[in-house]
Amino acid sequence: MYLSNPALGTREAYVPGLTKEHVATTYGIALEDVAKLGSAENPFGPSPKAAEAVKAAMKIDVYPDWTANALRERIASKYGHSPEQVICGAGETEIIPLIIRAFSAPGDKVLMFVPAFPIYHMVAENEGRVPVYVGMGEDLDFKWDDYLAAIKDDVRIVFLTNPHSPTGRLMTEEQIRRVCEAANKQLVVLDEAYIHFSKTNGGMDLVKEYSNLIVLRTFSKVFGLAGLRVGFGIASPEVITPMMHLKPTWNLGQLQTAGAIAALDDDEHINKTVDAIAEMRAYVMEKLSKLDGYSVVGQPFSNFFLLKIEDKALDSTKVFNELLKRGVIVKDGSVSFIDLGKRYLRIDVSLKKHMDRLVGALSDIGSRA
Numbered sequence: 001m002y003l004s005n006p007a008l009g010t011r012e013a014y015v016p017g018l019t020k021e022h023v024a025t026t027y028g029i030a031l032e033d034v035a036k037l038g039s040a041e042n043p044f045g046p047s048p049k050a051a052e053a054v055k056a057a058m059k060i061d062v063y064p065d066w067t068a069n070a071l072r073e074r075i076a077s078k079y080g081h082s083p084e085q086v087i088c089g090a091g092e093t094e095i096i097p098l099i100i101r102a103f104s105a106p107g108d109k110v111l112m113f114v115p116a117f118p119i120y121h122m123v124a125e126n127e128g129r130v131p132v133y134v135g136m137g138e139d140l141d142f143k144w145d146d147y148l149a150a151i152k153d154d155v156r157i158v159f160l161t162n163p164h165s166p167t168g169r170l171m172t173e174e175q176i177r178r179v180c181e182a183a184n185k186q187l188v189v190l191d192e193a194y195i196h197f198s199k200t201n202g203g204m205d206l207v208k209e210y211s212n213l214i215v216l217r218t219f220s221k222v223f224g225l226a227g228l229r230v231g232f233g234i235a236s237p238e239v240i241t242p243m244m245h246l247k248p249t250w251n252l253g254q255l256q257t258a259g260a261i262a263a264l265d266d267d268e269h270i271n272k273t274v275d276a277i278a279e280m281r282a283y284v285m286e287k288l289s290k291l292d293g294y295s296v297v298g299q300p301f302s303n304f305f306l307l308k309i310e311d312k313a314l315d316s317t318k319v320f321n322e323l324l325k326r327g328v329i330v331k332d333g334s335v336s337f338i339d340l341g342k343r344y345l346r347i348d349v350s351l352k353k354h355m356d357r358l359v360g361a362l363s364d365i366g367s368r369a
Ligand SMILES: Cc1ncc(COP(=O)(O)O)c(C=O)c1O
Pocket: 039, 040, 090, 091, 092, 093, 094, 117, 161, 165, 191, 193, 217, 218, 219, 220, 226, 230, 231
């Protein structure tokens, strides 16, 4: 059988995080006690306004508006852009392939820091593009001189994630501007999936200055709608229009559009989530600073952090499996992120009871190593 690209024949298309149900039944732990800290979801659940709006939107016998226009208009007016500058998709994960297909050709290069959100390189490879990686070094920090030097003429797309995953590190506006200015032949993709947790405004206004910039946001994180599947991009119409040609025509249904519109203005839910995560982030950082054998990478500005396993008797897969037995699900860096090696776990900031379970389990694992 003809395969358009050998990358499509690899055995694992994606390694998903484990579910609470799986861990509860495998290890005999009460479902409500399992701490799911691997997918950066909202521990307070969906925006209540969004949940109500989804229930009220059960008009599923007619086709939705193919551009999700009502949502485009709300996003545009909230952030001070025009609807022609907005594209909506079934999560950022649907929008990223549209960017790669619209703004690069097979064989073209796509630049990213490594480690990074794996969808960037997976989609690039699946589409026959060539990922180019700039390493973050031993300290896992941005190497801006290397990054700027890597923006060569044969690179077509440049990815930035702010705050960065998996480290949670925050980029400054100045650093983002330098990339936009250096990328005079490239499109810059600024992925702001976790921006609310940094309590900064993010780079949406930069779209007015840089016509080569697209900013991505998702409803999966602070809005608590990961299961609904909605994300969006904001850029100049020259960037958005080609993507509208490529996108699956009716890519968002009525329920997604209604839920996202209601969530967008649910400031109560957003503020409650952001404040609780900030408080718990400080709490867990403090607790972890007292544990031997582990350290936290940098200063996280997201709803997760990267834990380094310093104890040479342990590695990330061992600790991952030991945490599972104790009802804690995290991300094993060696499975989820290329080039991260065997010493890192990405762990969500969540409710106090989950943070206490995590710290207790890490302490127990460390003491038995
Ligand atoms: C950096 C980053 N961008 C985007 C996403 C995915 O967002 P969505 O659920 O909107 O597809 C994630 C999900 O974990 C992420 O870590």
